[in-house]
Amino acid sequence: MRNRLWALLALAAACSPAADQQAAAPAAPDTAAVRAELQSLVDRYVQYLMAGDAAGVAGLYTDDATYAVYGVPTTTGRANVEAVFAGYFGAFKVTSAQGTVEAAASPGPGIATARGIYTDVEDSSGVRISSWSRWASAYRQAADGQWLISYHIGFPDSTSR
């Protein structure tokens, strides 16, 4: 549908008198807008973590995503990412969390990268654990415009009990 609309707009533009004087360069991605969208994704990620929703977390990844986080073997594929989180939620309950995009870039249409920080408080069999982490991700934009995580790497900086 979007392509058809684009083609119709192109047709209208091509038939206008000024068309031969306009370059049809693709618009550069709006980095600020992309960053806001990625922060929104991180916010949803946090909500799923606090809800213990492994399918919800995995749904934020591409089908072929790679998850490479300290303490976990590198995992590829949305279903395997979901299994990782299902196991995690079986042992931990996230009671509070916050993720922040510190920097983002969109080097081309439909692709983006970001890095940021993540803090949370987890409960494991009555033991309260606070952790601080750094992370970096790559993203691809789906056909519906939603950003999905195609690659994620991260590590904890510190942990306290």
Added chain:
Amino acid sequence: MKRMWSSALLGAALLACSQPAPPETAAPAVVDTAAVVAGATDLWAKWAVADTAEDLAAFGALMTEDARFDAKGMPPIVGPAAMQSAVADLYEQVDYLEASATPTMTVAVSNELAHQAGTYLERYTMKGKQGEMTDYGRYAAAIVKGEDGQWRWAYMMAFVDSTVTKK
């Protein structure tokens, strides 16, 4: 595929117009993936040489002026000078015998930008102590090609997964 379909529609639309066709716009540069991968490979080869030679100048030349390095156990490092300072501290304690990286994924975003992930190892001895150790780690990096044709790290996140001691 959708983009090709749209382009075909646009082409048909332009032919349908009675106005002269607009001048050709510059086509997006074709990404030479092999050249990008070769550039990234060359960068890692230079790192291996610099690391084992403990060559701070060469190490600093591997990254852009505003490059950021996030490594577990270290605060964020920004720029070659900060990296050289951090590495110099390491070289005071460690003799690196071997360094190598094995990319597991390289995405040639453009002819000047690659996103890469992989594993690496560093084999070393602690100064004044016997026994070799090998660190195995994972990394992700953004690698860019400068105007001088050299590929450099613009960003890297890395952590050591495990360390093996050989008596």
